[in-house]
Amino acid sequence: MISLRKLFKSGPDPREARRPLWNAVVSVARAPHWYVQGTVPDTLDGRFDMVSLVMALVLHRIDEDPAHKLAGVELTELFVNDMDGQMRQIGFGDMVVGKQIGRMVGALGGRLGVYRAADGSDELRAALVRNLWRGNEPAEAGLAHVMAEVAALRASLAATPVSDLVTADRLTGARG
Known part of the structure; x- marks a missing residue:
């Protein structure tokens, strides 16, 4: 006879296999150089923008x-779950x-598109200024660093x- 516990027991969450990669994305995005030398605002929005930037680059590679x-889907689901948890921890209610x-x-979807722009291009520069600095022109040294x-x-x-x-616990060659 099968016990109820076995009947309703679910297996491990397959997304957890991507947890080390998700943690690496966050670690790279939170590296101090982005906020110090890069002058990205160290705010909730700035942190979200950096996580989105690194996440987009990782998802481009996975694609x-x-x-x-x-x-890539599992990594994105971890992003959503983490953002949900962070918002609840700050005190946002279910309705918000x-x-x-x-x-x-x-x-994130919009950034996935614009961050495909070539390195050093005017398109990438404009996207970074628009997203990381909310359209305010940053110091040239900060933008050059980013x-x-x-x-x-x-x-x-x-x-x-x-x-x-997809199984990494750190992003090789990234400062973070």
Whole structure:
């Protein structure tokens, strides 16, 4: 006879296999150099924007290998779950969290598109200014730092096989 516990017991959450990669994304996005040398505002919005930037670059790399499409979906679901938890921890209620999560997912989707712009391009520069500094022109040294670090991170990701990336607990070559 099957016990009720076994009948209703669910297996491990498959998204948890991406938890180390998610933690690496957050670690890279929270590295002090973005906020000090890069002059990205160290605010809730600035942190979200940095997580979105790093997340977009990682998802772009994962998308290059269709065999790992599910890993990208799982990583995105961890992003959503973490943002939901962070908002609840700050004190947002159920009525607000859903709308805010929708906005955040929309913002990530938009960034996935604009952050495909080539390294050093005017398009990438404009997207970074619009998203990281909310359209306010940053100090040239800060923007140059962020542009260089984005190029370095993208190169590091390109050199990493996607099969290794989706199981990574750190992003090779990234400062974070």
